[in-house]
């Protein structure tokens with residue numbers, strides 16, 4: 279097939295080489311070379327697919343390693359999310375309720391601080407697990423930020439509540455065992471001196487002259503003076519709208535402006551002012567209005583150890 283072909287030329291009566299056939303032979307050769315090349319390339323590609331190069335094998339292994347790592351991170355993030363959910367629910371259902379704070383709206387909780395972050399993408403991450411982990415991380419971070427704000431609010435409110443509870447009048451100003459008589463007569467009554475029917479703004483606790491009188495809550499002495507019908511009297515401003523007054527004292531041992539603690543000795547029972555016998559006239563005011571002190575005597579002075 280690769281030999282030179284001759285054809286008989288009738289015009290010149292000679293045999294002449296058949297160049298056309300030569301061209302055909304060249305074409306055949308070209309075709310064979312092409313097929314050989316395609317086969318070689320195909321074989322090479324096939325082998326390459328079956329047996330990747332060392333670099334490719336290394337990259338592939340690194341890649342699957344990264345996927346494993348990020349799957350692990352995702353699992354860890356899920357565990358942290360559950361821990362955060364526990365804190366969020368303890369916050370809403372216990373701490374905020376106890377302290378009279380509104381629970382945080384569920385939608386606000388879902389979005390966290392800084393609004394919706396679910397659209398945030400970690401650009402350049404070819405591995406989907408990285409994107410997923412990054413989104414999850416951003417979301418947790420923003421929810422944690424919100425929870426942190428909530429706990430700060432709770433700490434402030436708890437401190438304020440503690441001060442308020444410590445300040446408001448909450449005990450009997452005279453020890454129970456020292457009382458000889460207790461008149462829970464707050465409101466309208468016949469006045470013991472004037473004999474007419476008038477409003478009694480406090481409670482009378484009868485005890486011997488000289489019996490110690492104690493402050494019923496933390497506060498600042500607003501008055502320690504002789505005040506007309508009250509006689510020698512001490513007024514304590516407890517803040518948060520509360521005031522307590524102690525009247526007919528024989529003596530007071532505090533001065534205006536003194537800071538005092540609940541249970542602190544402020545004076546002694548007496549019979550000064552408009553009074554018929556030694557007793558303590560005790561008043562509690564809330565926002566400058568008299569209230570029945572009986573509602574502010576949760577604790578007897580004997581239980582003082584439990585208070586502070």
Ligand SMILES: [Zn+2]
Pocket residue numbers: 478480481482558559560
């Ligand atoms: Zn009285």
